[in-house]
Amino acid sequence: MGIATVNPSTGETVKTFEPLTSEAIDSKLAQAHRTFEQYRHTSFAHRAERLHAAANLLIEERERFGKIMTVEMGKPIAAAIAEVEKSAWVCRYYADQAAEFLADRDIATDAGRSFVRYQPLGIILAVMPWNFPFWQVFRFAAPALMAGNVGVLKHASNVPQSALAIEEILLRAGFPEGAFQTLLIGADQVAQIINDQRVRAATLTGSEAAGASLASAAGKQIKKTVLELGGSDPFVVMASADLEGAVSTAVTARMINNGQSCIAAKRFIVQESIADEFTERLIHKYAALKLGDPMQPETDIGPLATRSILEELDAQVKACVAAGAEVLIGGDLSNLPTPSNPALQQGNFYPPTILSRLSADNPARQEEFFGPVALLFRVPDLEAAIQLANETCFGLGASAWTQDPAEIERLTAEIEAGSVFINSMVKSDPRLPFGGIKRSGYGRELGAEGIHEFVNIKTIWVK
Ligand code: NAP
Numbered sequence: 001m002g003i004a005t006v007n008p009s010t011g012e013t014v015k016t017f018e019p020l021t022s023e024a025i026d027s028k029l030a031q032a033h034r035t036f037e038q039y040r041h042t043s044f045a046h047r048a049e050r051l052h053a054a055a056n057l058l059i060e061e062r063e064r065f066g067k068i069m070t071v072e073m074g075k076p077i078a079a080a081i082a083e084v085e086k087s088a089w090v091c092r093y094y095a096d097q098a099a100e101f102l103a104d105r106d107i108a109t110d111a112g113r114s115f116v117r118y119q120p121l122g123i124i125l126a127v128m129p130w131n132f133p134f135w136q137v138f139r140f141a142a143p144a145l146m147a148g149n150v151g152v153l154k155h156a157s158n159v160p161q162s163a164l165a166i167e168e169i170l171l172r173a174g175f176p177e178g179a180f181q182t183l184l185i186g187a188d189q190v191a192q193i194i195n196d197q198r199v200r201a202a203t204l205t206g207s208e209a210a211g212a213s214l215a216s217a218a219g220k221q222i223k224k225t226v227l228e229l230g231g232s233d234p235f236v237v238m239a240s241a242d243l244e245g246a247v248s249t250a251v252t253a254r255m256i257n258n259g260q261s262c263i264a265a266k267r268f269i270v271q272e273s274i275a276d277e278f279t280e281r282l283i284h285k286y287a288a289l290k291l292g293d294p295m296q297p298e299t300d301i302g303p304l305a306t307r308s309i310l311e312e313l314d315a316q317v318k319a320c321v322a323a324g325a326e327v328l329i330g331g332d333l334s335n336l337p338t339p340s341n342p343a344l345q346q347g348n349f350y351p352p353t354i355l356s357r358l359s360a361d362n363p364a365r366q367e368e369f370f371g372p373v374a375l376l377f378r379v380p381d382l383e384a385a386i387q388l389a390n391e392t393c394f395g396l397g398a399s400a401w402t403q404d405p406a407e408i409e410r411l412t413a414e415i416e417a418g419s420v421f422i423n424s425m426v427k428s429d430p431r432l433p434f435g436g437i438k439r440s441g442y443g444r445e446l447g448a449e450g451i452h453e454f455v456n457i458k459t460i461w462v463k
Contacts, residue, residue, distance in 0.1 A: 005159075009348075056088075077294060087135050102146075118452070124149050128206075150178060203454075228441050236389055251289070293339070356377075368394065430447070
């Protein structure tokens, strides 16, 4: 499949696009480079005015943009509109904070004056995934543009209209041509960009395979990368937890974005003494979820974004079951509720699923499930919970539920992840750094840390 909008609810090909030629990529990089030479000298106030204008456009036209996302990748429409609003938030956040984050920082030494100055690097390449088509891009673009960099976007091939809409928003907001460009290209064309000397760094959000490929190409060119990759986040529930709060949040934390979020809770690790009660309530809530047309406001879960994701998830679940896992609910594509609208019969729907009895050698123990599939584990105590939480090769986020201060202390200290949320699901917030460790990647987006990733931290010494 090339670059195209294929509605995942119906299987209909809505629009196809020709990838840019190598010459067209070159001319867009030339434009970006020319723009950078001017744009790097603009003031924070000048950039902030444009970023606020972008936020205004996002809010004014949130429904239009939300619909583009729902048609392209199937997230429920209310969530799509909320994503547009969150994208406006990150624009406003960096518009207001960047001058402070990037102000000269004096450091006392034996110099007359010594200080650090933060300067832009140039063209930054962003390779982005389809699961949060607007949010992922704006959380890169807002700090990059405020720092004085310019951006080129290679978005996922199934969300071209989202990618073009974002370019249009930033142009209409008053950013100069070339400050932010969408390049409609396939993954095999990324190397040309990385190898181009005008491009100074790259960020990728996506799978481990894509991250490794981009980072090795960038490494050969001595270029910095930030990688936001997969996760299999634990959701630990101890006996002292607010059980109803934990169960309700467990549903949202797993089902958000039709189960396709890097920071979705994927492994539910529950203390033995409350495990029966937790499981019973979880199954009950899963059974009540409404699968269907994501354009309808009452739908909880829409289709998976592409046919291949559906097939991969189905194969993963079957392999786990073949290795001894027990299916508590779902797990069977042949038993889906028949949609009232016949057009939806070709949609990529997968039922909410819970798997348990996952022995140490079950493949599920090390894999990421990118869809509405929860893995359930029982543990005797905190020690075992922490050990299981740290078992995977990933280390993105973790959520843990307990009322016990000593347990909170140990969970926050010992869980190996880029973030730990206590009595809450893991979520991204413009004010807080976001990123992972281990095979979930490196570097941080958002917060003050995010804007410092792609700047020259220049040391200045004046005698
Ligand atoms: P993917 O296949 O890796 O795609 C992500 C992006 O990388 C797309 O733009 C894709 O382009 C591009 N790409 C793929 N292979 C590439 C290569 N060899 N070189 C350069 N670019 C390449 O990811 P996905 O499976 O669609 O997305 C889901 C994954 O992203 C999950 O693992 C999820 O956990 C992760 N994710 C992480 C975060 C985070 O912040 N940590 C956030 C969201 C998602 P094409 O579409 O053209 O292939």
